[in-house]
Amino acid sequence: LTLWAEPGMNNPDDPESPHGTAYGADAEALAAARERDTRSQSQRNHDALEAMLDHLLANGALGDSVALPSHLVVTASLEDLENRAGVAVTATGTRLPVTDLVDIAADATPWLEVFEGQSSQILHFGRGRRLASLAQRLALFGRDRGCTAPGCTTPWSRTQAHHMPDWQDGGPTDIDHLGGACGGHNRSVSTTPGGWETTVLTSGPFKGRVGWRPSGSTEPWKV
Incomplete structure (x- = not known):
């Protein structure tokens, strides 16, 4: 200084x-x-x-980063953006007034994320690669905003792209088989008793979200 x-x-x-x-x-x-x-x-x-x-x-x-690059990455609802009100969330967990986000975005090159439909970004790699791509990480951030384990408050910048099923069990690196998980919760997923099992829910009020429950149980999935 x-x-x-x-x-x-x-x-x-x-x-x-x-x-x-x-x-x-x-x-x-x-x-x-x-x-x-x-x-x-x-x-x-x-x-x-x-x-x-x-x-x-x-x-x-x-x-270089295996997660998100050194950019400001923020998610907000379209309604809040249109109304210039509400709160957006950054990849590090910071809450940002939408009015400030609009001012910042005026001088930025934004990523536009659409959750239904398709884009030109490759979001499905199958078993061709293990690590999630930047496009996949950004898409997962928009959906998950942090670790998906119930009650976990770890922000997205400190999460990993968790495979469902696990990569070692044949899980593909496809966007509909990935979810955000902090290191501890990612390692807690196991097929043995005492571990967690995860899935992307295909029905119900939380369709598209990552569900968690104790391995081998029939308990309702938690988000």
């Missing part, structure tokens, strides 16, 4: 403010920006941290 939060640096309200670190910045430009800078130290620290994160994301410093 000593170099990124120096007066005049990384000021979002000053288009001529130098960006990045003060080390190596144009001396004259920095001096002029310093004269215009009325921010407090706390505000400069905030702006510097945001500039650091922008730099990190822009240069791919987080590396």
Whole structure:
């Protein structure tokens, strides 16, 4: 922060403010920006941290991800979007006012997800691959929003694509055989007593959702 939060640096309200670190910045430009800078130290620290994160994301410093990439991924209902009201949910579990989401989306490239019908994204791989694709992960996030185990509050960013049946038991990597599960609940699925069994429900009020119940039982499926 000593170099990124120096007066005049990384000021979002000053288009001529130098960006990045003060080390190596144009001396004259920095001096002029310093004269215009009325921010407090706390505000400069905030702006510097945001500039650091922008730099990190822009240069791919987080590396590749097997889950969701470093993008803002949000789900909301069409009704709330049309009414500019309500609450949307991000992949990390953050609740976001729809009014803010609309403002953000104006400068973003959105993914449009349709739950009934087909798209050009390949959502069925059979046994051709084990790991879910980005398109599958996004589709599952829109439906599940987090771990599907009853009562679990793990957000989507910390879940895995769980196969139904399990991959080791011949389960395909198809969108209608996948569901979100945190690591603990994913490993708890088993055909032996004491474990859980899962399925995508095909009827009833929770059709399309992932159901859970103790392995070998006849209890009603829980969502």
